[in-house]
Amino acid sequence: MSPLTPPPPFPSFSFPLEGDDEELEKLKRKIEADRGFNCQFYKEKCLRRRIAVRMRARGQRTFAEYGQLLDRDPAEYDHLLDTLTINVTKFFRNLETWNALEQQVLPTLFEGKGPVKVWSAGSASGEEAYTASILMREWLEKERRLHDAGRIQITGTDIDRRSLEAARKAEYPELSMAETPGPVLQRWFSPGPPFTLRPEARQGVSFERRDLISGEPLQGQNLIFCRNVVIYFDRDIQERLFKRFYDALAPGGFLVMGKVETLIGEARLLFRPVNNRERIFRRPL
Secondary structure (H helix, E strand, O other), X not given: OOOOOOOOOOOXXXXXXXXXXXXXXXXXHHHHHHHOOOOOOEOHHHHHHHHHHHHHHHOOOOHHHHHHHHHHOOOHHHHHHHHHXXXXXXXXXXXXXXXXHHHHOXXXXXXXXXXXXXXXXXXXXXXXXXXXXXXXXXXXXXXXOHHHHHHXXXXXXXXXXXXXXXXXXXXXXXXXXXXXXXXXXHHHEOOOOOXXXXXXXXXOEEEEEOOOOOOOOOOOEEEEEEOOOHHHEOHHHHHHHHHHHHHHEEEEEEEEEOOOOOOOOOHHHHOEEEEOOOOEEEOOO
């Protein structure tokens, strides 16, 4: 094909945003059997749209065709799981939320003497977990309490192995730093891109592969982040998740949600608002 020859048009066909229920169920069972990713809890329209993104990218017309492609090209699973697990995040995303945490949550977290346990649920490539580490260390420095940095225990969990591997490397593209204040970027990262997080901010931070819904939740947490994740699940699953987070929190622990999310069902009675605008809630003592 010469440089002046236009590329062939993409095949025109509609994608299965509805119908083909039986084939979709087969594909969902296949994904779970092959990769351990349970699709049953996702809102169906959301799931269809995200699978359709990969089907269009690979020119597949039906769920059955796409399932056959996954057999022929297992590497496609990595792209599919990236699409399904919504791995889009940045350091200091929604800076107002982090400012509210610094003012309204951190002083309470460090009142005691034991470990300060933080769970970043759906941690993707680790930006949120490491942001929490940086925020805590800078706050402790301002309070002249750096000796308490050893109490920080942050666990990031995700279902996607590639994201977890990236989190452990702690090397990030420019896009991940788009909302990071300049002084923070200069102090805590090597010049980039890629920007490598300095070792002191990685201390006390670990990552685990864990299914948010069917896996065992962490326990005794003082702060849980689950931002912009629950909106992709059906209502009954959302209610189950909120109850799991409540049980995972130590009395007096905090839950931070995404700006577009809200507590529903029994959770509205279980948690107390700390900052409604920034979606910060607390399990009563």
